[in-house]
Amino acid sequence: MRLATILVTMTPRRPVKLATAALLLLTQAACGSDAPTREETSREAQSAAARQASASSAEQIGIVLSAVARASPLRPAATSTRDVCHAGATNGLWPHDDYRLSCGLSEIRYFGAGGDLLDVLREVDKGAKAAGLMPVTTSAIEDVERYYAANGKTDDGLLLPLPGLSYLVPGHGWTVQVGWSQDNIPLNDQPVPDLTWPTVFVEAHPVDFYTLRSGLLERREFLVTISSGTTYYEVPWPS
DSSP states (O other): OHHHHHHHHHOTTOHHHHHHHHHHHHHHHHHHHTOOOHHHHHHHHTSHHHHHHHHHHHHHHHHHHHHHHHTSOOEEEEEEEEEEEEEOOOOSSSOOOSEEEEEEEEEEEEEEEOSOHHHHHHHHHHHHHHTTOEEOTTSOHHHHHHHHHTTTBOTTSOBOOOOOEEEEETTTTEEEEEEEETTSOOOOOOOOOOSOTTEEEEEEEOOOHHHHHHHHHHHTOEEEEEEEEEEEEEEEOOO
């Protein structure tokens, strides 16, 4: 009521704005009254349907990531996975999320590789294309080649951002990303969120970066990562 009073005082000759504000307040009230509870969303996140969808997506992602790395000179070093579900937001001045519950799964595979980095990336690129993946035009192997041909700098000597490789997975609507680090410092792992509202389900297997880095240094290898992820389960807001 206080917000409505302020709007009336500031815009006495604009009933449209007042009506819009009133509609917004009513919408928020309606969303709040039907907001998902922790018990409801936790139960749904652990339902047979959600867990089956998670297992199916994990299998699909695993098949694609394996296909990308199969023909390349990469040595498997570690794998991290993260499966997280969270409830839709209902607070604030914005409309609520389109979902009451959303679950997403992601996987990062870490590899060691020796020799010439660019040659390794070319082999990974060939493997991705042979697996039927489509390069994203702004993250293609040609961009990587141009970066290293220029020694990572512009004509003025400014540092260029490190490029990456990205591929669309036809028929699935998600992408595969390839990253690397030549200084044996692992790229950022997937953070494991706390099980605090609105997060209602977490199943994660992070990587021991100390052990990973020690192994890379011992073998004098650099790091390459191949990763992907997708939203595998959503419960829509009641219409």
